[in-house]
Amino acid sequence: MIENFEQLLNSYGYLAVFVGTFLEGEFALLVAGFFIKHGFLEPLPTLIFSILGALVHELIYFFLGRWKGRHFLLGNKYTKRKYRKMKSLIQKYGIFSLFIIRFMYGMRVVPMMLMGASGFNFYKFLFFNILSLIIWAVLFLYIGYLFGHVATMLFGEAKHYFFIVGMVVAVIGLLIYLISFSYKKIKA
Template sequence: MLVVGFFIKMKLLNPYISLVSAMAGAFLHELLYFFAGKWKGRQILLRNRHTRREYRRAKKLLQKYGVLSIFIIRFLYGMRIVPMMLMGATGFGTGKFIFFNLISLFFWAVIYLSIGYFFGKAAEHFFGQAKEYYFAAVAFLILVLFVVLIYPKLMDKWKKA
């Protein structure tokens, strides 16, 4: 989303199409997990140690905040699949889920696209008019994020396997 906001700044992507696409993708993803939760959510979530732990955390969050938990979950890293399944498993109303999920998706997409857009402004100021460096900067940013966020997790999984 941040990179998409960056590309919007560079006028390579349409902001409205990007916003709708981001929302649609996340919405379909979460709707699938919601209905999987309605189907066999509790059995799936209690199957292994990791999802059992996330199940307990998500259940506490849902009990404490109710509908507002949809907005909270949206911004918690690593806490999207389990709560969506849990909402389906606990009988959270489908219409209510769709309505509040779409509202939270809108805010989520606008915030992240805006951060990327303003990063694009900062990058433009930093790089000046040298547009050929934008793609190098984005590639470098993606590489740094991969090394910092994803690589350690992959190494942990490989060590455990």
Template structure:
């Protein structure tokens, strides 16, 4: 079983990191760094997959906001908690908002839509989004790499590579669950503030 998981991760792991980072993908970027430490991927490949995924995701939501403002999906996203705050911040500090939006958990999706609905020029958004995506990918990929170092030190080098992969999946699942609880707490607080 662990051999099959290992083979699957080697074959499709970078694609999974890319797809995971298209949406709210901190856990995918962290797993990319962790598996790079386990020598499943080359570290810079994980950085590129995470950075491209983050860039494509935010650009996609920007295009949705810019070109499909009246579509029911965009209208529904505009009603999400935090959208008004994101739009207000974007109009007062557009450069800082685009550079920092992805670091505020739960704001990335509505932030991309808000950027598309704002009057920020598309070329400026693309440049700032590319810079932010690259820094974000290196930061969270490095966190995963450091988790790998810590796990190896804590668990010991006696474990075979396959068991380390299962530990990595456990870390990724834990990070995803914690992120979900944090996002839910923030959304509830924003919803209470806007009510």
């Protein structure tokens, strides 16, 4: 079973990192950091694919913001409330608000759309967004790596435990994501 998992990670691990950071972000990085610690993934490609996944996600919303941002953001109560909060943050800190927003869980869509809708210079946005993504990805990959280190201390070098722990963490993260996503849909 472990061999199949290793083979799966060797074939699709970086694609999974890309998709994970495209969809959610922090949790995907924690799991990827765990797998880096145990040799299932290499650090540099994991970092690159995690940054690319999040960047593609945010560029989509940035350009969606350019296209129909204000109309969409002011169209329902949920995004209208977040719109006001993010607008004041962006007005106060400008492009540096990307660094603040990066570490506010659940705030990836509205700020990117708002920056697109408010006419931020694309190249300036791209530069500071990539810079903040690098800091974000390194931090969360390192935390996942430390989690993997703790798992090694608890379970030794038994790879089948790493698979079980990794899968339990992945399932719990997926459940949290689905519950959060459902809650937002119900609330909206």
